[in-house]
Amino acid sequence: MNRSASSTTDVVDKQSHPMSDLLRMDRMPHIWCSGCGLGTTLTCFIMAVRESGIDEKKIAVVSGIGCSGRVAGYINLDSFHTTHGRAIPFATGLALANPELRVVVYSGDGDLVAIGGNHFIHAARRNMDILVICVNNFNYGMTGGQAGPTTPVSARATTAPYGNYEYPFNIPYLSIASGATYVARWTALHMRRLKNSIAEALPKKGFRVIEIICPCPTAFARRNRLGTGLDLMKYYHDNSIIKHGADPREADIGMTGKIIVGKFLDIERPTFRDFLVENVWPKIGRK
Amino acid sequence: MAEDRRVLTGEHFMSGDHACAEGGLAAGCSFFAGYPITPSTEIAERMSERLPEVGGMFIQMEDELGSMNAILGAAWGGWKSMTCTSGPGFSLMMENLGLGIVLETPTVLVNIQRGGPSTGLPTLPGQADMMQARWGSHGDYEIIALAPNSPQEIFDLTVRAFNLAEEFRTPVLVMSDECVGHMTEKVVIPPKDELEITPRRYTKKKPGEYLPFDFGEDEIPEMVTAGDGYRIHITGLTHDRRGYPVINAEAQDWMVRHLINKILKNKHRIIQLEEINLSDAEVVLVSYGISSRVAHRAMDLAREDGIKAGMLRLITVWPFCDEKIRELAERVKAFVTVEMNMGQVALEVERCACGKAGTYLVPHAGGEVHNPDDIYQVIKEAAK
Numbered sequence: 001m002n003r004s005a006s007s008t009t010d011v012v013d014k015q016s017h018p019m020s021d022l023l024r025m026d027r028m029p030h031i032w033c034s035g036c037g038l039g040t041t042l043t044c045f046i047m048a049v050r051e052s053g054i055d056e057k058k059i060a061v062v063s064g065i066g067c068s069g070r071v072a073g074y075i076n077l078d079s080f081h082t083t084h085g086r087a088i089p090f091a092t093g094l095a096l097a098n099p100e101l102r103v104v105v106y107s108g109d110g111d112l113v114a115i116g117g118n119h120f121i122h123a124a125r126r127n128m129d130i131l132v133i134c135v136n137n138f139n140y141g142m143t144g145g146q147a148g149p150t151t152p153v154s155a156r157a158t159t160a161p162y163g164n165y166e167y168p169f170n171i172p173y174l175s176i177a178s179g180a181t182y183v184a185r186w187t188a189l190h191m192r193r194l195k196n197s198i199a200e201a202l203p204k205k206g207f208r209v210i211e212i213i214c215p216c217p218t219a220f221a222r223r224n225r226l227g228t229g230l231d232l233m234k235y236y237h238d239n240s241i242i243k244h245g246a247d248p249r250e251a252d253i254g255m256t257g258k259i260i261v262g263k264f265l266d267i268e269r270p271t272f273r274d275f276l277v278e279n280v281w282p283k284i285g286r287k
Numbered sequence: 288m289a290e291d292r293r294v295l296t297g298e299h300f301m302s303g304d305h306a307c308a309e310g311g312l313a314a315g316c317s318f319f320a321g322y323p324i325t326p327s328t329e330i331a332e333r334m335s336e337r338l339p340e341v342g343g344m345f346i347q348m349e350d351e352l353g354s355m356n357a358i359l360g361a362a363w364g365g366w367k368s369m370t371c372t373s374g375p376g377f378s379l380m381m382e383n384l385g386l387g388i389v390l391e392t393p394t395v396l397v398n399i400q401r402g403g404p405s406t407g408l409p410t411l412p413g414q415a416d417m418m419q420a421r422w423g424s425h426g427d428y429e430i431i432a433l434a435p436n437s438p439q440e441i442f443d444l445t446v447r448a449f450n451l452a453e454e455f456r457t458p459v460l461v462m463s464d465e466c467v468g469h470m471t472e473k474v475v476i477p478p479k480d481e482l483e484i485t486p487r488r489y490t491k492k493k494p495g496e497y498l499p500f501d502f503g504e505d506e507i508p509e510m511v512t513a514g515d516g517y518r519i520h521i522t523g524l525t526h527d528r529r530g531y532p533v534i535n536a537e538a539q540d541w542m543v544r545h546l547i548n549k550i551l552k553n554k555h556r557i558i559q560l561e562e563i564n565l566s567d568a569e570v571v572l573v574s575y576g577i578s579s580r581v582a583h584r585a586m587d588l589a590r591e592d593g594i595k596a597g598m599l600r601l602i603t604v605w606p607f608c609d610e611k612i613r614e615l616a617e618r619v620k621a622f623v624t625v626e627m628n629m630g631q632v633a634l635e636v637e638r639c640a641c642g643k644a645g646t647y648l649v650p651h652a653g654g655e656v657h658n659p660d661d662i663y664q665v666i667k668e669a670a671k
Contacts, residue, residue: 024520024531026531027531057514057515057516057518058514060513060514062360072520072522073522073531073532076518077518078513078514078517078518078519078520079518079519079520079521080360080363080390080513080520080521080522081520081521081522081523081524081532082356082359082383082386082523083356083382083383083385083386083523085352086352086353086356086382086383086386088353089320089348089352089353089354089355089356089357089360090356090357090359090360091360092320092346092348092353092356092357092360093318093320093356093357093358093359093361093362093363093364093368094360094361094363094364094513095360095364096344096346096357096361096364097317097318097344097360097361097362097363097364097365097366097368098364098365098366098512098513098514100514101364101513101514118349118350118353119349119352119353122348122349122353272346276339276344280339281339284339284340286339286340286342
């Protein structure tokens with residue numbers, strides 16, 4: 001018992017990473033593949049946490065299942081690795097019971113908008129105090145590259161051997177239509193802008209969604225002959241268009257073509273808690 | 288304002304569903320997440336009115352999957368939490384009942400049972416979810432399930448469910464039924480200081496020393512709240528004492544045995560039974576929930592006719608009272624299990640009787656309670 005990763009812990013220099021106090025170094029090495037963008041997104045997140053100045057004790061990370069779901073296990077904050085698709089309702093209970101907490105849901109596209117899609121739209125509708133970081137790699141990476149709710153039309157996947165014949169979700173459009181108050185999209189290439197976006201969204205209230213387009217060289221890119229992680233970063237470099245305030249209906253992602261990134265929306269409207277406190281509690285004499 | 292409304296001390300004429308909600312409030316529940324479903328809806332309705340006035344929070348979720356998760360999240364946020372459901376909603380809650388078991392999260396799930404399978408009988412009673420309560424989430428585990436037979440008892444047992452949840456750091460089920468849920472009877476709510484309430488067993492260890500799944504002889508780990516600086520990690524994956532995932536047979540063996548031992552080692556603290564006329568009984572009725580009230584009538588009919596009938600009423604159904612059935616099997620002629628299903632707890636009675644006493648079942652597919660005469664006929668058969 002208790003032998004997980006202990007043999008590898010010894011050889012990892014705990015001082016070698018400048019953010020090692022925000023990572024569970026005793027869980028390294030991580031499971032992510034070479035060329036995967038998840039590590040980059042996690043680096044951006046912990047840099048944003050540090051930069052935000054928020055008391056780290058008061059940040060909780062909730063993940064679902066999948067490659068992105070493993071973030072909860074690597075980050076050295078209160079962290080919860082829940083069931084597939086259910087990070088948002090778990091986070092809902094956590095945020096409502098303990099309003100001092102900044103609750104972050106960190107998960108993948110399949111987890112959040114397929115099996116967890118109903119929770120996603122309803123938490124957005126309620127404007128629940130949750131920051132959702134949705135890492136979109138266009139397929140189910142952990143289970144070996146099946147098609148998912150964001151797989152572009154015609155892309156190949158293990159469950160779409162003749163090419164995907166379903167239309168994918170456009171996550172910024174879905175988020176805004178459902179009621180989110182902060183919606184941004186970046187790629188794993190846009191480290192500085194992504195970090196700034198997370199740092200900006202973290203202290204805000206309401207349902208905030210940051211979609212991160214992320215290379216999956218092992219499953220998605222290989223099957224679609226898109227090259228290595230580096231090739232995908234180059235693709236993002238050549239094809240991303242930063243367009244703040246863009247119409248989300250124009251932000252579809254195909255197998256080829258441009259990727260609209262930037263901040264789509266940043267508004268305020270009463271959160272679930274605000275509405276209760278301002279409109280319901282006075283009726284029963286509660287402050 | 289808030290806390291003095293929590294315990295509605297006094298005599299009430301109250302439905303079982305409302306008494307259940309009041310039991311939760313009296314036990315310290317501050318968070319309810321649920322989805323409307325007959326015949327449990329009145330619990331949610333009562334909670335939506337009562338929780339805001341005692342400083343708590345009610346949320347109607349988008350489904351029962353979300354409800355079950357939200358109450359787990361709230362528990363780790365520091366609140367006592369509960370949900371209620373019926374029929375298909377119970378099936379949807381199974382996924383994350385398993386998460387609650389594995390995360391060892393104190394919370395309460397109430398099932399006001401109706402007839403099934405599928406949509407079944409939304410407005411009529413059943414007791415056919417008893418084995419689902421025991422085995423419904425995938426994998427091996429032990430569960431605690433209580434079965435009240437009156438509005439008073441659903442109040443009492445909802446309080447007890449919260450206490451057991453805290454004592455053993457686990458989800459606890461209240462397995463009631465439509466009859467008890469919709470029945471209105473006298474309910475006495477005691478003064479607050481006469482209620483025994485188990486507080487959360489928070490650790491006294493410091494961050495860095497505390498491990499979320501470490502435990503001593505009694506197998507029960509201590510709890511913390513997110514935001515207290517412990518930087519815990521907990522996962523639904525098979526994990527070690529630290530909460531870190533470990534994917535191998537050794538870790539699986541350790542964790543599953545712990546989840547089972549935590550309940551079975553402490554059975555004596557969990558199992559609650561009512562024994563009626565057992566001292567001289569030759570035929571023992573085994574029943575629970577609303578069926579036990581009908582079985583009681585059948586027992587009286589048998590006694591009037593000179594048959595030495597008694598009853599073992601299961602107030603705690605799970606974990607099962609193996610030892611009690613074994614002990615009785617040595618000296619009684621037969622057991623007659625009375626339940627509103629086609630034979631679920633009856634299988635346990637048969638298992639524990641081990642051929643040493645006869646085992647009979649009075650099955651009922653649900654929709655209405657048994658006819659006492661039907662039970663009586665089986666008692667007569669069993670007494671031969």
